[in-house]
Amino acid sequence: EAQVTQNPRYLITVTGKKLTVTCSQNMNHEYMSWYRQDPGLGLRQIYYSMNVEVTDKGDVPEGYKVSRKEKRNFPLILESPSPNQTSLYFCASSLLSTASSYEQYFGPGTRLTVT
Amino acid sequence: SQQGEEDPQALSIQEGENATMNCSYKTSINNLQWYRQNSGRGLVHLILIRSNEREKHSGRLRVTLDTSKKSSSLLITASRAADTASYFCATDGGSNDYKLSFGAGTTVTVRA
Numbered sequence: 001e002a003q004v005t006q007n008p009r010y011l012i013t014v015t016g017k018k019l020t021v022t023c024s025q026n027m028n029h030e031y032m033s034w035y036r037q038d039p040g041l042g043l044r045q046i047y048y049s050m051n052v053e054v055t056d057k058g059d060v061p062e063g064y065k066v067s068r069k070e071k072r073n074f075p076l077i078l079e080s081p082s083p084n085q086t087s088l089y090f091c092a093s094s095l096l097s098t099a100s101s102y103e104q105y106f107g108p109g110t111r112l113t114v115t
Numbered sequence: 116s117q118q119g120e121e122d123p124q125a126l127s128i129q130e131g132e133n134a135t136m137n138c139s140y141k142t143s144i145n146n147l148q149w150y151r152q153n154s155g156r157g158l159v160h161l162i163l164i165r166s167n168e169r170e171k172h173s174g175r176l177r178v179t180l181d182t183s184k185k186s187s188s189l190l191i192t193a194s195r196a197a198d199t200a201s202y203f204c205a206t207d208g209g210s211n212d213y214k215l216s217f218g219a220g221t222t223v224t225v226r227a
Binding site: 004031033035040041042043044045048050056058059088090092096098099100101102103104105106107108109111 | 144145146147148150155156157158159160163203205206207208212213214215216217218219220
């Protein structure tokens with residue numbers, strides 16, 4: 001089954017404790033990205049990757065890191081989480097021409113709370 | 116900054132009625148997409164319309180695109196309770212074809 005998986009689905013952590021949210025897709029997609037969703041703000045793109053070892057900043061990259069060492073995986077790293085990073089996070093993947101050329105497949109989301 | 120913005124923010128309709136929502140964007144685009152999100156879940160792709168298309172249909176969905184006005188509309192006909200969800204438009208464009216921007220969404224409630 002074609003899918004994007006994220007882990008963990010729920011996470012409560014404390015300020016400053018490094019964490020990683022994993023994302024994996026089984027569709028051989030070139031394009032992967034991370035979004036955060038906050039009430040009233042819709043989805044905002046954090047980082048995206050056009051292929052292995054090619055990543056770039058989205059609209060809200062501060063406080064986040066990513067890596068793309070393999071085509072299927074695109075982890076999101078919070079080196080020192082802060083309460084303002086409490087949010088619902090989504091990973092997505094697609095084929096690539098431009099970002100909007102193909103439908104994005106979304107993961108189920110990771111609800112992160114930083115206290 | 117967000118490229119797309121939906122209007123209205125919220126919409127409540129009776130089952131069987133049509134629901135229309137609009138998306139406006141700021142800069143030229145390659146394509147525009149519409150997505151649906153059921154309460155806190157991942158987004159599901161509904162329809163993609165290319166910049167050289169003016170109208171597209173998919174089942175009970177009708178999407179229009181007016182590039183001169185930088186706007187798109189999504190019409191859901193004969194709405195059902197299962198259409199209760201948030202709807203988002205997404206575009207690329209501007210100075211970067213590889214960034215994807217979503218609006219804040221329209222929340223649709225279909226009353227039985």
